[in-house]
Amino acid sequence: MRPVSSQFLFLKTAALFGMWVMLSGRFDLFHLGLGLLLSFLVAWINSGHSPFVPRFQLWGRIFLFLPWLFLRIVQSSLHLTKLILDPRLPIHPRLIRYESKLKEPSAVVLLGNSITLTPGTITAEVNGQVLLVHAMDDVSSEDVTSGRLEAKIAQVFGERDSRA
Amino acid sequence: MEMLAVIFIVAGLFFLIVAAIGVIRLPDVFTRSHAVSLTDSLGAVLLLIGIAIYEGLSLNVLKLFAVLSLLYLQNPVITHATLRAAVRAGLKPWKEKAP
Incomplete structure (x- = not known):
């Protein structure tokens, strides 16, 4: 047994x-x-396999983080819509190398997922704590480069963020 | 109530169309996947909210939200996988020409 x-x-x-x-x-x-x-x-x-421990407090905090993320998603969606419909197509795409300070792998996953979910920024490669982010223009990538998104996620996971 | 549902569905369709235009207009894989991510982030959400309102309060609304959460979990993964493949294949992102 x-x-x-x-x-x-x-x-x-x-x-x-x-x-x-x-x-x-x-x-x-x-x-x-x-x-x-x-x-x-x-x-x-399935009970024998999983080393996974439920963390209700963390899930609760992630749940509280979602409305903020959704608001940012809507805002950047509208920004991207404007870019696409503009006849001049004013895009300045670039690849950004972003080094995250998050320690937990699941926190980095949440960061990468949030970046990709937000239209205008996509995580192209994750290597440990280094993320390669492709951004449509400087307005879209602002949340990432300013570290605001990361600070939010650090708060969710209860990690001290040195930048904030 | 039906009116509200129609408004949401039409708004969702608008973003789907914008995404399609984006896929045609934008220059490379990287920028095009940005346009595609519009479909799930706003297009599908507004559509599903519209359908949920149309359905009224029932178990089906719960199912729609299950679909929505699955969409939000899986779509970033797919986009990320596509772009990672592009990066590893050595594709260079499109850059505007220096004036």
């Missing part, structure tokens, strides 16, 4: 069961019972 953390097993079952209910949309005893049984089975089969 594998060592099974009962708390973790419960969490996985709950998540899978939530997914089941959402996708099936039937609330009779048969479907709910079958869903519960199957989610428990899947959670139990």
Whole structure:
């Protein structure tokens, strides 16, 4: 027998069961019972593999970070729309080498993902803490080069940011 | 209510069209992928919000939000993979000519 953390097993079952209910949309005893049984089975089969520990506080802070990111996404989308529709096509694309101070790999992942999600900047290559960012123009890349995005993410992960 | 849904859907379509124009007008892989990222960041969001409003409060709205979150997780990965391949293949980004 594998060592099974009962708390973790419960969490996985709950998540899978939530997914089941959402996708099936039937609330009779048969479907709910079958869903519960199957989610428990899947959670139990998978319980031995994952070294992953749930970090609810972190997830909560990431969730609170999302509205800010979404606002920036909308703003830069409008900026990019203006660039594309301008008859003169005033773009100044460039590759920027950006060295991040974030220590945790998942923080760097979030940074790279946020950069790519924001229209006008894309992470082209990640090597440890060095990101290669392609930007449409200086306005789009401002959040990255000024370190504002990184400072936000450092806050989310509770890392001290030397720049802020 | 239906009016609001239509407004959202039309706004979403507008951004999809802008993205398509961008893909045609912009000069290289790098800048074109910027245009494509417009489709998911605003186009798809506005479209799905419009559909959610049209549907009213039901389980389908939850499914739409699941689609949305998947889109937001996967699209950066795809764009990043494309651009990384371009960088590794030695493509040089387009630069405006010095005047």
